[in-house]
Amino acid sequence: MALPRARWALITGASPGGMGEAEAQAFLKRGINVVATSIEIDQKEVEHASPEPGTQDGFLVRVYLDVTSAKSIASAVRMVDQLSDGKLDWLVNNAGYGYYTPILDTNIASARKCYDVNVFGLISMTQAFFPMLRAAQGTVVNQASIAGLQTFNRPYMGVYSSSKAAVLSLSNTMRLEFNPFGVRVCTLITGPVKTEFFRNLHGAEIPEESVYGLIKEVVNSRMRRSLGSGNGHDRFQVASETVEELLKEDVPVYVTKGYMAGLLCWLYWLLPTSWADSYNNRGSGLDGLKKLIDDEDEDQKSKIS
Numbered sequence: 001m002a003l004p005r006a007r008w009a010l011i012t013g014a015s016p017g018g019m020g021e022a023e024a025q026a027f028l029k030r031g032i033n034v035v036a037t038s039i040e041i042d043q044k045e046v047e048h049a050s051p052e053p054g055t056q057d058g059f060l061v062r063v064y065l066d067v068t069s070a071k072s073i074a075s076a077v078r079m080v081d082q083l084s085d086g087k088l089d090w091l092v093n094n095a096g097y098g099y100y101t102p103i104l105d106t107n108i109a110s111a112r113k114c115y116d117v118n119v120f121g122l123i124s125m126t127q128a129f130f131p132m133l134r135a136a137q138g139t140v141v142n143q144a145s146i147a148g149l150q151t152f153n154r155p156y157m158g159v160y161s162s163s164k165a166a167v168l169s170l171s172n173t174m175r176l177e178f179n180p181f182g183v184r185v186c187t188l189i190t191g192p193v194k195t196e197f198f199r200n201l202h203g204a205e206i207p208e209e210s211v212y213g214l215i216k217e218v219v220n221s222r223m224r225r226s227l228g229s230g231n232g233h234d235r236f237q238v239a240s241e242t243v244e245e246l247l248k249e250d251v252p253v254y255v256t257k258g259y260m261a262g263l264l265c266w267l268y269w270l271l272p273t274s275w276a277d278s279y280n281n282r283g284s285g286l287d288g289l290k291k292l293i294d295d296e297d298e299d300q301k302s303k304i305s
Contacts, residue, residue: 005085005087006033006059006084007031007032007033007089007090007136008032008033008034008035008080008083008084008087008088008089008090008136009024009027009032009033009034009035009088009089009090009091009092010034010035010037010076010080010088010090010091010092010129011023011024011027011034011035011036011037011092011094012037012038012065012067012092012093012094012095012121012125013037013038013067013094013095013096013143014036014037014038014062014094015038015039015040016040017195018094018195018235019094019143019190019193019195019235019238019239020036020038020092020094020095021036022195022235022236022238022239022240023092023094023239023242023243024036024060025236025239026236026239026240026242026243027058027090027243028051028057028058028060029057029240030058030243030247031056031057031058032058032089032090033058033059033060033061033083033084034058034059034060034061035061035062035063035076035079035080035083036060036061036062036063037062037063037064037065037076037095038062038064038065039064039065039066041062041063041064042064043064045064046061046062046063046079047060047061047062047063048060048061048062049061049062061079061083063076063079067093067095067117067121067122067124067125068116068117068120068121068124070124073124073125073128074128076128077128077129077132080129080132081132084132084136086131086132086135087132087135087136087138088129088132088133088135088136088138089133089136089138089139090138090139090141090246091125091126091129091133091138091139091140091141092141092143093121093122093125093126093140093141093142093143094141094143095117095118095121095122096117096118096143097113097114097116097117097118098114098160099111099113099114099159099160100156100157100159100160100204100223101156101159101204101206101223102155102156102158102206102210102212102219103158103159104210104211104212105206105207105210105212106158106159110159111159114159114160114163115159115163115166118160118163118164118166118167119163119166119167119170122142122167122170123170126140126174130178130183133183134181134182134183137182137183138183138184139183139184139185139186139246139251140171140174140178140183140184140185140186141185141186141187141188141246142167142170142171142174142185142186142187142188143167143188143190144164144167144168144171144187144188144189144190145161145164145167145189145190146189146190146191147160147161147164148161148162148163148164148165148166148167148168148189149165149168149189153276153277153280154280154284155222155280155281155284155286156219156222156223156284167187168187168189171185171187172187175253184251185253186245186246186251186252186253186254186255187253187254187255188242188254188255188257189254189255189256190238190256190257191233191256191257192233193233193234193235193238193257194233194234194235195235204220204223204224205220205223206219206220206223212285212289214289214292214293214296215285215286215288215289215292218283218284218285219284219285222283222284222285233257238257241257242255242257
């Protein structure tokens with residue numbers, strides 16, 4: 001009797017302290033072999049970890065991968081093809097780049113980097129590994145966020161939130177386009193989770209010449225408040241629950257985990273835009289900015305007269 005085929009998952013952005021690392025552990029504990037990739041791994045090394053004796057854990061391979069580099073992706077494709085005999089069961093597009101700043105203060109190079117990682121990197125990875133996913137009748141898993149929901153349009157998160165909204169839209173289209181080939185698509189809409197991701201946030205401080213200078217301290221404070229702080233859920237718990245969903249025979253279209261994720265998805269369909277705007281505006285300083293601007297204009301007029 002033939003042994004069942006070993007199953008494989010590839011996870012991008014599996015850096016220490018992040019969701020990718022936690023998801024890798026969750027897959028491993030369920031007997032799934034994992035290729036955990038990150039830009040923080042030495043490019044010249046491939047790390048291997050065999051299962052602990054007496055366990056049913058999977059086999060771990062850690063390798064460098066930059067999702068914005070065609071050369072790096074091609075190298076990963078060759079390696080995974082050899083390891084998995086050309087069949088990949090899960091591609092977890094988890095790599096992400098966080099960038100917070102007001103739209104008017106956006107550094108275009110940084111915004112492009114955010115989209116290169118969060119959007120175009122996701123597309124590139126999916127294109128490259130699709131033949132292996134098709135061969136395994138596998139699943140594409142795209143890491144979105146509550147930041148991509150209309151009800152979570154927080155000020156100063158425009159670039160990052162719009163990249164995650166793009167992930168949601170891409171996932172919905174992939175689900176339709178990949179269905180004829182037997183490849184499923186699951187979107188992870190995750191709320192605040194305690195990870196290192198937002199500690200490495202890019203931007204998070206407006207320049208001196210910003211038009212928001214009158215509320216600079218409020219803006220900077222708001223941007224520094226990470227999604228993973230305070231009420232963030234434990235990443236290992238969230239990862240374990242997520243992988244349980246991914247292992248189901250009928251893979252769900254969406255998996256909502258993390259603080260308030262389910263509630264915000266529900267409110268997305270029900271909450272009037274004006275109510276959502278009022279909620280998201282709280283603590284941003286924008287409500288009082290117009291008065292500060294008017295007061296400043298009056299001072300200028302008084303000095304002239």
